[in-house]
Amino acid sequence: MVRMTDVADAAGVSAMTVSNVINGRPGVGAETRLRVLRTISRLGYQVNHAARHLRAGRTGAVGLIVPDIDRPYYAQLASRLAKGVEKSGLHLVVERTGGDAERELEAISFGRLRMYDGVVISPLRVAAADLDQLRFETPVVFIGERPVPATFDHVMMDNVGGARQATEHLLRTGSRRVAIIGGRHDDHVDDMPSLRTRGYRQAHAELGVDVDEQLVVEVESFDPGSAFQVVKQLHETGVGFDGVFALTDAAAMGVLRALADLGVAVPRDVQVIGFDNGNETEFLVPRLSSVEPGNDTMADRVLELLQRRVGASGDENETPDALTTVVTARLELRETTR
Amino acid sequence: MVRMTDVADAAGVSAMTVSNVINGRPGVGAETRLRVLRTISRLGYQVNHAARHLRAGRTGAVGLIVPDIDRPYYAQLASRLAKGVEKSGLHLVVERTGGDAERELEAISFGRLRMYDGVVISPLRVAAADLDQLRFETPVVFIGERPVPATFDHVMMDNVGGARQATEHLLRTGSRRVAIIGGRHDDHVDDMPSLRTRGYRQAHAELGVDVDEQLVVEVESFDPGSAFQVVKQLHETGVGFDGVFALTDAAAMGVLRALADLGVAVPRDVQVIGFDNGNETEFLVPRLSSVEPGNDTMADRVLELLQRRVGASGDENETPDALTTVVTARLELRETTR
DNA sequence: GTGAAAGCGCTAACAG
DNA sequence: CTGTTAGCGCTTTCAC
Numbered sequence: 049m050v051r052m053t054d055v056a057d058a059a060g061v062s063a064m065t066v067s068n069v070i071n072g073r074p075g076v077g078a079e080t081r082l083r084v085l086r087t088i089s090r091l092g093y094q095v096n097h098a099a100r101h102l103r104a105g106r107t108g109a110v111g112l113i114v115p116d117i118d119r120p121y122y123a124q125l126a127s128r129l130a131k132g133v134e135k136s137g138l139h140l141v142v143e144r145t146g147g148d149a150e151r152e153l154e155a156i157s158f159g160r161l162r163m164y165d166g167v168v169i170s171p172l173r174v175a176a177a178d179l180d181q182l183r184f185e186t187p188v189v190f191i192g193e194r195p196v197p198a199t200f201d202h203v204m205m206d207n208v209g210g211a212r213q214a215t216e217h218l219l220r221t222g223s224r225r226v227a228i229i230g231g232r233h234d235d236h237v238d239d240m241p242s243l244r245t246r247g248y249r250q251a252h253a254e255l256g257v258d259v260d261e262q263l264v265v266e267v268e269s270f271d272p273g274s275a276f277q278v279v280k281q282l283h284e285t286g287v288g289f290d291g292v293f294a295l296t297d298a299a300a301m302g303v304l305r306a307l308a309d310l311g312v313a314v315p316r317d318v319q320v321i322g323f324d325n326g327n328e329t330e331f332l333v334p335r336l337s338s339v340e341p342g343n344d345t346m347a348d349r350v351l352e353l354l355q356r357r358v359g360a361s362g363d364e365n366e367t368p369d370a371l372t373t374v375v376t377a378r379l380e381l382r383e384t385t386r
Numbered sequence: 387m388v389r390m391t392d393v394a395d396a397a398g399v400s401a402m403t404v405s406n407v408i409n410g411r412p413g414v415g416a417e418t419r420l421r422v423l424r425t426i427s428r429l430g431y432q433v434n435h436a437a438r439h440l441r442a443g444r445t446g447a448v449g450l451i452v453p454d455i456d457r458p459y460y461a462q463l464a465s466r467l468a469k470g471v472e473k474s475g476l477h478l479v480v481e482r483t484g485g486d487a488e489r490e491l492e493a494i495s496f497g498r499l500r501m502y503d504g505v506v507i508s509p510l511r512v513a514a515a516d517l518d519q520l521r522f523e524t525p526v527v528f529i530g531e532r533p534v535p536a537t538f539d540h541v542m543m544d545n546v547g548g549a550r551q552a553t554e555h556l557l558r559t560g561s562r563r564v565a566i567i568g569g570r571h572d573d574h575v576d577d578m579p580s581l582r583t584r585g586y587r588q589a590h591a592e593l594g595v596d597v598d599e600q601l602v603v604e605v606e607s608f609d610p611g612s613a614f615q616v617v618k619q620l621h622e623t624g625v626g627f628d629g630v631f632a633l634t635d636a637a638a639m640g641v642l643r644a645l646a647d648l649g650v651a652v653p654r655d656v657q658v659i660g661f662d663n664g665n666e667t668e669f670l671v672p673r674l675s676s677v678e679p680g681n682d683t684m685a686d687r688v689l690e691l692l693q694r695r696v697g698a699s700g701d702e703n704e705t706p707d708a709l710t711t712v713v714t715a716r717l718e719l720r721e722t723t724r
Numbered sequence: 725g726t727g728a729a730a731g732c733g734c735t736a737a738c739a740g
Numbered sequence: 741c742t743g744t745t746a747g748c749g750c751t752t753t754c755a756c
Contacts, residue, residue: 099749101436118465127456437733
């Protein structure tokens with residue numbers, strides 16, 4: 049373990065000068081700088097981030113905390129954000145909570161935040177009330193649909209509007225019995241499934257079509273497997289449907305697979321729309337129509353909000369007001385709709 | 387900012403006692419412990435990880451460094467590893483390099499390693515020679531096909547064997563002209579495309595079938611889009627083929643999409659096999675046959691190797707020898723093969 | 725242009 | 741069972 053003082057001794061300068069060289073601060077003579085740099089590489093010195101962090105406060109990292117890394121939506125979000133923060137010379141590190149309320153809260157509250165100069169968190173379960181207690185100096189941007197105290201920056205997608213557009217399209221193009229995979233029967237909380245179901249119901253109300261609660265199908269998880277099973281069951285039960293709104297593209301993938309097994313022609317007999325407009329949609333057979341929630345815009349907005357606070361010390365009116373942004377959704381029609 | 391000493395003062399104990407309570411160390415009276423805990427929650431105290439890290443050396447985190455987060459293979463690997471390390475009370479953080487040799491080296495060498503108690507790295511580009519220079523106290527496990535100095539733990543998949551099995555199956559079930567999407571014409575380096583191409587050639591040699599170099603199709607990237615384009619071009623060029631070995635499942639997805647557009651029946655006219663056996667394979671239409679590289683076994687092995695070193699201080703014969711494990715691959719046949 | 729002193733918040737080691 | 745001392749490796753401040 050070679051420390052900064054070792055470099056300083058070997059180069060015949062003080063630790064401070066080494067520090068100045070490393071951090072590119074002005075006020076070091078060209079000759080001294082060169083000597084220090086050579087000594088650094090000769091000794092193989094590497095800065096100790098923990099010490100720097102302890103003393104200077106910054107870590108050079110932005111955290112992204114998501115329920116699950118291997119869901120395409122989060123993976124693609126991570127990728128977008130990573131490219132963005134890297135432009136600022138920071139790097140993104142991703143952590144997963146497993147979608148567990150307790151672990152989400154732990155990830156946010158219990159000091160792990162301090163590992164980062166800024167944090168983006170996409171909570172699934174955690175309640176606004178719990179969040180309200182928290183006070184931290186690390187800039188935090190929330191992303192997603194869960195309600196969040198107004199003291200935090202928040203970037204939301206238009207879940208209700210997106211779902212309404214999708215359902216409207218299905219109804220206007222001739223589907224009368226639209227199943228919603230992952231929908232909710234009740235509407236107590238503002239989580240993703242409830243909000244998207246709300247949009248589904250709004251579309252029905254606007255167009256004067258009754259919702260058959262048998263078509264509102266709850267699933268435990270939004271992976272293809274769960275959706276696949278549920279569609280098969282729906283079919284076996286004899287509940288007819290001629291359109292499907294799947295709450296995520298991943299679920300829609302399972303839907304398409306089930307319909308293919310059942311010998312149902314898409315979109316002729318049943319139309320399908322997903323949500324998220326992930327990279328995979330264009331390569332499914334048939335290509336999946338999907339709600340584009342404004343993924344790029346959301347990522348850009350998150351980065352802006354982060355930049356506004358990272359670097360700005362917690363002084364005076366330096367701290368800007370919290371902002372909530374809602375990004376508008378639009379339909380991306382492909383081959384699973386008419 | 388409330389520090390440990392603030393808690394200690396408020397509870398009328400010393401900082402050491404607070405530290406003992408927080409870390410669940412024995413030797414604190416029940417009453418004192420309760421008083422400390424109450425004070426902690428009253429003041430909203432949170433441990434400062436940077437300070438703990440600086441002093442105690444451990445960070446509580448394991449790093450996973452991959453080329454890209456949004457490739458399903460890495461996302462699924464991350465998920466598997468995350469669940470594993472969480473069992474040991476650690477948590478996984480994922481960083482991406484973008485598949486850039488320089489950034490890979492930087493991620494490994496430049497002190498960022500110290501952020502973690504252990505690191506798993508899946509390099510794409512970085513050369514063994516560069517790695518050889520490095521000496522670190524953080525336990526590192528390499529994963530993937532790139533050659534790595536023997537001083538490091540390394541878990542490899544059997545790229546050559548898996549590719550050979552896939553190609554053999556295609557040839558034995560009647561395909562005579564098997565295209566390899568993402569293959570290499572030369573065989574200078576031991577990277578993933580070259581190794582899998584080697585297996586492809588071995589299978590041909592064994593079964594006495596000549597390789598038509600026109601069927602060895604290079605791609606810039608292993609995403610569905612690139613594979614899609616390349617297959618369309620292959621078809622337009624009039625180069626006939628009745629089998630496809632795609633170097634990754636993601637590429638295979640693009641292949642299937644292209645074949646569907648071209649009106650080619652799978653597997654009747656063209657058989658297809660992918661590689662990685664990702665979660666998505668079962669939900670494609672038709673279901674994708676794929677090489678299962680032993681994903682679970684690899685993750686388990688990585689975790690074992692990590693555990694062997696994390697916690698073991700760098701003393702004497704405490705440090706175990708480096709181990710290289712090769713996990714065997716097998717075929718998972720589904721609907722894209724006969 | 726360079727250096728000395730002090731301390732960030734925590735914990736290992738030992739004393740009581 | 742609890743407290744004291746010392747110091748992890750860096751950077752901020754101010755003096756030279």
